[in-house]
Amino acid sequence: MCEDDEGFLYPAADENTCIECGLCEVVCPVIHVQPDVEKEQRAYLVQHKNEQVLRESTSGGAFTAIARWVLDRGGVVCGAGFSTDFEVVHQWANCYEDLRMFRNSKYVQSRIGNTYKEAKQFLMEGKCVLFSGTPCQLEGLFSFLRKPYENLVTVDVVCHACPSPLVYRKYLEAQKKKIGSEFTNILFRDKYYGYKYSTMSIIGCNDSIEYHEGIDTDIMMRAFFANMSVRPSCYQCAFKKTLS
Secondary structure, three states, X not given: OEEOXXXXXXOOOOOOOOOOOOHHHHOOOOOOOOOOOOOOOOOOOXXXXXXXXXXXXXXXXXXXXXXXXXXXXXXXXXXXEEOOOOOEEXXXXXXXXXXXXXXXXXXXXXXXXXXXXXXXHHHHOOOOEEEEEOHHHHHHHHHHXXXXXXXXXXXXXXXXXXXXXXXXXXXXXXXXXXXXXXXXXXXXEEXXXXXXXXXXXXXXXXXXXXXXXXXXXXXXXXXXXXXXXXXXXXXXXXXXXXXX
């Protein structure tokens, strides 16, 4: 996956190792978009009973509850978390404590890395696997696996669009200069000003250094909700449908 000049990741074939088998095109979820089908749907309003989980989650904390169910059965959980430098990457958790890194929204295109391959290996070993991501990332996983697995549980987010990782990196650089500190945590939709107001919160190395700005004043949030920094393909999303 290679970045373009706007910071978005796109697949690129290595011409030195490519044998022109065409398999990448066979499994490409964009080339072979699965048609939408009408199906019965059910909606549930969920709120986690643990107040700390509820506070740390963007909405009701349902993902943490689902993830605990999978871990209780000896499974593993994959979702979007932060790397040490706050890049958004997909990573694995196999204990309750690690589920914390998946809470709160992350409005950046995440790096999948080798998690599709690792998910397949876990599934073939018979482990229960929970994989969370955007609808396009999940259809990419389904295409990669090429067959259904009864021990696979997927959770897709209600996606607005994927902002540019390059814009995000530049935003972090600007914020470090602004608050004069490295970060210990970033919350894209913090509840600092209440549940109904989206707040970007940044916590510095010194706990007394904090940044809290909402969608009216924070440049990252404003650009995102105004659709100024999102991936071009998101304007014609091929995965906006009811198919699961």
